[in-house]
Amino acid sequence: MSKGYAVITGASSGIGAEFSKRIAKEGYRLVLVARRRERLEQLAQELDTECMILIADLSDVDECKRIMNELNSIDIDVFINNAGFGYCGETLTIENETELNMIDLNVKAMHLLTKLVLDKMIDKNAGYVLNVASSAGLLPAGPYMSAYYATKAYVTSYTQGVAEELRRKHSNVYIGCLCPGPVDTEFNKVANVEFALKGISSSYCANYAITQMFKKKITIVPTFKMKALVFFARFLPTKLYIKIAAKQQRKKIYK
DSSP states (O other), X not given: OOOOEEEEESTTSHHHHHHHHHHHHTTOEEEEEESOHHHHHHHHHHSSSOEEEEEOOTTSHXXXXXXXXXXXXXXXXXXXXXXXXXXXXXGGGSOHHHHHHHHIIIIIIHHHHHHHHHHHHHHHTOOEEEEEOOGGGGSSOOTTSHHXXXXXXXXXXXXXXXXXXXXXTTOOOEEEEEOOSOEESTHHHHHTOOOXXXXXXXXXXXXXXXXXXXXXXSEEOOOHHHHHHHHXXXXXXXXXXXXXXXXXXHHHHOO
């Protein structure tokens, strides 16, 4: 028997597509949300489960509200806020529209969709919300990707805070955040960046995240390397860490 629905935003490629494949194997029906219809239709054909396709640009708050209104009558068991992007460059050379779109998608859409879906889940006292952040969100700052780091810090801080509120209410509803390091996806091309560390596969990242989500792990960091980096970064003076990060990030632009 099919379970309820799992909603995945940014499902058309990368980690989002891999989330869809793993969640389908778990027996959930899927709602695939993204801007690219052809990609979603192709993915739906590959999945052995019922799929609903919703086309939306979630950087528009009205589109977020529309999507949730369309989903009002279905039982959502899992909601994965995966849509997002980054960009690398000197802050004053990046188009304002690019950074504002990033904030709208990475922060405002995640925040609004989380609240709207939690409202549904709390009523039935069950459900899983996974917000895709980044290891960047667990580190002090990232010069040359300053806006991106700031958006992901918002995701991790917001998610961890809400998780504690739910714990204090003795709620069975779960919320957590995925904080990977580099992942081999289209992110690098869109972000105008080439990472120094070797990226993990989107399949490994998604499968690890879902396993940890069902274990109700709140902050999910997929690799030992990134866990170690986040851990040891705590012991460096913030000013020194940011200087080191700036040196490394700048290399990505001026290779």
